Structure formats: structure tokens, C-alpha cells
Amino acid sequence: MLSKLCLLGVFMCLVCVMNAKKDKRYLVREICSSSSFQCADQSCIPGTWYCDTDQDCPDGSDETKCPTDCSGEDQFKCNNSKCISSFSKCDGDNDCGDSSDELNCPCTSSSFHCADKSCIPGTWYCDTDEDCPDGSDEARCPTDCSGENQFKCNNGNCITGVFKCDGDNDCGDRSDELNCPSG
Numbered sequence: 001m002l003s004k005l006c007l008l009g010v011f012m013c014l015v016c017v018m019n020a021k022k023d024k025r026y027l028v029r030e031i032c033s034s035s036s037f038q039c040a041d042q043s044c045i046p047g048t049w050y051c052d053t054d055q056d057c058p059d060g061s062d063e064t065k066c067p068t069d070c071s072g073e074d075q076f077k078c079n080n081s082k083c084i085s086s087f088s089k090c091d092g093d094n095d096c097g098d099s100s101d102e103l104n105c106p107c108t109s110s111s112f113h114c115a116d117k118s119c120i121p122g123t124w125y126c127d128t129d130e131d132c133p134d135g136s137d138e139a140r141c142p143t144d145c146s147g148e149n150q151f152k153c154n155n156g157n158c159i160t161g162v163f164k165c166d167g168d169n170d171c172g173d174r175s176d177e178l179n180c181p182s183g
Contacts, residue, residue, distance in 0.1 A: 076088065
């Protein structure tokens with residue numbers, strides 16, 4: 001008889017815990033590790049995501065009390081004063097909008113070495129946009145749009161090859177959006 005009462009008690013306790021989790025009045029607080037950040041909604045994110053300029057908490061609380069001058073530990077100030085996550089620096093993407101997050105990065109075998117000794121991602125070479133501070137990435141490019149990263153539009157314009165079939169009319173005559181694979 002005693003074991004039946006114990007089992008009934010355990011079952012009742014489980015039912016109470018399950019109901020408490022469903023009832024918002026009994027919010028069960030998640031415990032974050034010391035290397036984590038606890039969001040205002042009690043969820044946890046990695047501590048390195050706090051004040052990195054990307055909203056990671058569902059409620060955005062990881063970006064609410066952060067320095068706005070890009071002086072945060074995981075922030076990078078672009079040359080145009082935009083503030084981005086320091087993890088976006090030297091990742092091959094122009095996150096700043098002025099390419100300053102991709103300047104003075106360690107060179108790799110797939111990088112393009114600018115004349116001023118800085119490096120940019122190799123895919124930016126001859127893409128019709130000057131990415132090197134000195135413009136050397138566009139200085140010796142084919143003018144007939146035959147470069148590896150170039151596309152020649154029907155109207156004669158030359159655009160960066162990655163803009164072909166991206167859904168935008170980059171050529172001005174929509175020729176960059178013709179004969180695209182359907183997705």
C-alpha cells in the first residue's frame with residue numbers, strides 16, 4: 001500500500017511541475033552558465049553575443065544597454081562610423097558598406113593583395129567595385145567584362161558576376177536576370 005502511495009505522490013508531483021511550466025505565473029527560470037548572458041525573457045545566449053550589434057535574444061535585451069560609440073568589447077567601428085560585430089571583421093563580407101571591415105586582414109592564399117599591401121577577398125578582384133584603398137583590385141582588369149567575376153550585360157554594361165540572377169535589375173536592361181535557374 002505504501003509503494004502505491006509513493007507512486008501516486010511522484011505522479012502528482014510530475015503533473016504539478018508540468019502544469020507550472022504551462023502556467024505563466026510559475027515561470028521556470030533558466031540558469032545560465034558564467035560564460036553566458038541571460039536575456040530579459042530568462043533565455044540564455046553565449047556571453048560573446050552580448051553587445052555585438054546583432055540582436056540575439058528574442059526580446060533584444062542583449063543590445064539594449066550597450067555603448068553606442070563602438071567601444072564595446074565585441075564591436076568594430078567602420079571608417080564610415082557604422083558599428084558592427086567584431087566577429088564580422090575579415091570574414092569576406094562587406095558588412096560596413098565601405099569595405100573597411102575587410103581591410104588590413106591577414107592574407108590567405110585566396111586573398112587579393114592590394115598594391116598598398118592590404119588584402120581583400122579574392123572574389124572581389126575585378127568585380128567592378130574598387131575595394132582596395134588604392135583601387136588596385138580594378139586597375140588591370142579586362143575591359144570586355146571577361147574577368148572571372150564579371151558579367152557583360154546586353155546593353156554593354158559590366159557588373160559583378162555575383163549579381164547575375166540575384167533578383168535585382170543590376171544591368172538596367174534586366175539581362176542579368178534572364179536565363180536564370182528557377183528556384
